Amino acid sequence: MTFLVTAAAAEPGAAPAYAWLLIGLPLLGAAILLLGGRKTDSFGPLLATGLSWASFVLALPLLFAMLGRAPEDRAVEHVLYSWIRAGSFQLDAGILIDPLSMSFVLLITFVGSLIHVYSLGYMKDDPGHVRHEGHTLSAWEESRQPSERRRFFAYLNLFIAAMLLLVLANSYPLLFVGWEGVGLASYLLIGFWNHNPAYATAANKAFIVNRVGDMGVIAAIMAMFAAFGATDFAGVGAAAAEADTGVLVLIGLLLLLGATGKSAQFPLQSWLGDAMAGPTPVSALIHAATMVTAGVYLIVRSAPIFNNAPTAQTAVAVIGAVTLLYGAVVGMAKDDIKKALAASTMSQIGYMMLAAGLGPAGYAYAIFHLLTHGFFKAGMFLGAGSVMHGMKDEVNMRRFGGLSTFMKITWITFGLGWLAILGVPPFSGFWSKDAIIETAFIGEGIRPWLLGGAALVGAGITAFYMSRLFFMTFHGKRRWSERDYHPHESPPTMTVPMMVLAAGSALLGLILAWPFAETKPIVAWLEPVVGYGGSEAEPVLAIPVIIALTLIFVAIGAFVAYRMYIQEDVPTTAPVGSWGTQAARADLYQEEVNRTLFEQPGVALVHGLEHTDRSGVDGTVGGLATWIGDLSSRLRRIQNGFARSYALTMLTGVVLFLGAVWVMQ
Structure with a gap:
């Protein structure tokens, strides 16, 4: 099928006029809670949760209406107002509703609302920063707690609203407004306990690293305007078909830079592990359904650009392959349960980027894995929060073990997410991740062997470190004292969202893949937006062979973890380990690399410019003033007040003047 530009066939005004409420409702919640002050403490969290669910409910009739139309008519647009008008250039602010944006809307509002519900229980007794410093609350600190909780839910609503704006925007500039809104909200949530200097530093780090990527998006928008005279999706998509390849490669690489920052891909992934400083529901929100998926959305939404810029498209695939291996290796050595899950997120987003870099054959599978990942990763993060809830906020897995006896619901729900991410059939990850691995083996020359091999090896490593996490937490010998810890199951407000997400982890992949259909439902759903979700070419290995190899790698990884963390005793203190283990614990020294290649030269440049300014500019100006x-x-x-001195000076001047005249004659 010929590739269809998402918004080209959109009918302005065809979308319901109330579609903007998808964004407006959670934004209203954030405004009420932030501006209403302490008067909203009593009902603020419930209001924020209700408005988040309201956006999901509002999205359902839009989905059903879309399903009732022919595939080619499912992209509709609602123009809100004329936003930018300069000479002949005009840009409207509008909402674009198509299968791609609707997939994200449903994921964001449903999973995000479940996280809101979970937060009602998780944050109920949270005494803010004092809890994490081991202090007793004073009367003044006790009085502040409702405000802290209300502020947390305001930030959650702001995050949801910004992410919805990002995926519903009809142009790159409006997308960028949501893009920056997500960055702001993530900064506020990661640094929610900013009384802890380390947490404040983590928030700053996430904010600053993302600004590097944001410069790429800004530059890409400028390049679009310069090259095409348009920045809306329809105009850019139409112009890209006939644009110069070099320009498209430049724009594609700039967009990729932005995606690496927001989706924590190499080399801008260093902020993700530190983002665990925020409360656990924040980790689930950032790492599952919202922020880190924004980069994948940007690449897939920009399909017309990348399809006509093979070099940029290959760069996307390479970055994805490198990151999926990088995150997997780092995850093997992390003892912090949340940081191990963060490394897993980095790796799984790498799979999505790899698929997006495979072109029309991979776009649908990138979104497919994004949707399934949103459920099983959110479920595991919430499960980690449940473990922390029952273990006095302990995050070191070496101090867990045997918790399945005390936290059966958390164990079962987390276990379903674990099976899903491993890709064990028939759980969700099997259908989505294996589709990416199979597609990666399509191509000519050495490329499919490198990309497919990286995806295959990544699956094996993922099985090892996720099994390591699962076994160290829920199985094996207890490595905690009943005197210090009293593990217990979490309240229903926390366990019910975990059960819903676990159900999605088990069933969503099968539903979206449905092997009995001629075409996978997810592929048929996204085809009008991203093109044909398949390839006429066959993989360099037969598909049954790829599936068998994947399952063998997964089985080996899980078995090695079983031998190391079930059959052998796990020390409560991490051993020194080999040089490879030490490197993985230090995130493969990415911080040191960034410091050496970017920070130190940047500091040296600033000091050099400062020295030049002081000794050069200031020195010249100051020296002239001194002279x-x-x-x-x-x-x-010579101004001494004596008349004879003045007369002598005048006489000298006259003599010199007459002498000069005589010489000139």
Whole structure:
């Protein structure tokens, strides 16, 4: 099928006029809670949760209406107002509703609302920063707690609203407004306990690293305007078909830079592990359904650009392959349960980027894995929060073990997510991740062997470190004292969202893949937006062979973890380990690399410019002023008040003047 540009066939005004409420409702919640002050403490969290669910409910009739139309008519647009008008250039602010944006809307509002519900229980007794410093609350600190909780839910609503704006925007500039809104909200949530200096530093790090990527998006928008005279999706998509390849490669690489920052891909992934400083529901929100998926959305939404810029498209695939291996290796050595899950997120987003870099054959599978990942990763993060809830906020897995006896619901729901991410059939990850691995083996030359091999090896490593996490937490010998810890199951407000997400982890992949259909439902759903979700070419290995190899790698990884963390005793203190283990614990020294290649040269450049400014510019100006001052001081001496001195000076001047005239004659 010929590739269809998402918004080209959109009918302005065809979308319901109330579609903007998808964004407006959670934004209203954030405004009420932030501006209403302490008067909203009592009902604020419930209001924020209700408005988040309201957006999901509002999205359902839009989905059903879309399903009732022919596939080619499912992209509709609602123009809100004329936003930018400059000469002949005009840009409307509008909402674009198509299968791609609707997939994200349903994921964001449903999973995000479940996280809101979970937060009602998780944050109920949270005494803010004092809890994490081991202090007793004073009366003043006790009085502040409702405000802290209300502020947390305001930030959650702001995050949901910004992410919805990002995926519903009809142009790159409006997308960028949501893009920056997500960055702001993530900064506020990661640094929610900012009384802890380390947490404040983590928020700053996430904010600053993302600004590097944001510069790429800004530059890409500028390049679009310069090259095409348009920045809306329809205009850019139409112009890209006939644009110069070099320009498209430049724009594609700039967009990729933005995606690497927001989706924590190499080399801008260093902020993700530190983002665990925020409360656990924040980790689930950022790492599952919202922020880190924004980069994948940007690449897939920009399909017309990348389809006509093979070099940029290959760069996307390479970055994805490198990151999926990088995150997997780092995850093997992390003892912090949340940081191990963060490394897993980095790796799984790498799979999505790899698929997006495979072109029309991979776009649908990138979104497919994004949707399934949103359920099983959110479920595991919430499960990690449940473990922390029952273990006095302990995050070191070496101090867990045997918790399945005390937290059966958390164990079962987390276990379903674990099976899903491993890709064990028939759980969700099997259908979505294996589709990416199979597609990666399509191509000519060495490329399919490198990309497919990286995806295959990544699956094996994922099985090892996720099994390591699962076994160290829920199985094996207890490595905690009943005197210090009293593990217990979480309240229903926390366990019910976990059960819903676990159900999605088990069934969503099968539903979206449905092997009995001629075409996978997810592929048929996204085809009008991203093109044909398949390839006429066959993989370099037969599909049954790829599936068998994947399952063998997964089985080996899980078995090695079983031998190391079930059959052998796990020390409560991490051993020194090999040089490879030490490197993985240090995130493969990415911080040191960034510091050496970027930070130190940048600091040296600033110091050099400062020295030049002081010794050069300031020195020149200051030296000139000093010379004039000295000259003035010397000339001032002849002003002594004696008439004979003035007469002598005048006589000298006359003599010199007459002498000069005589010489000139």
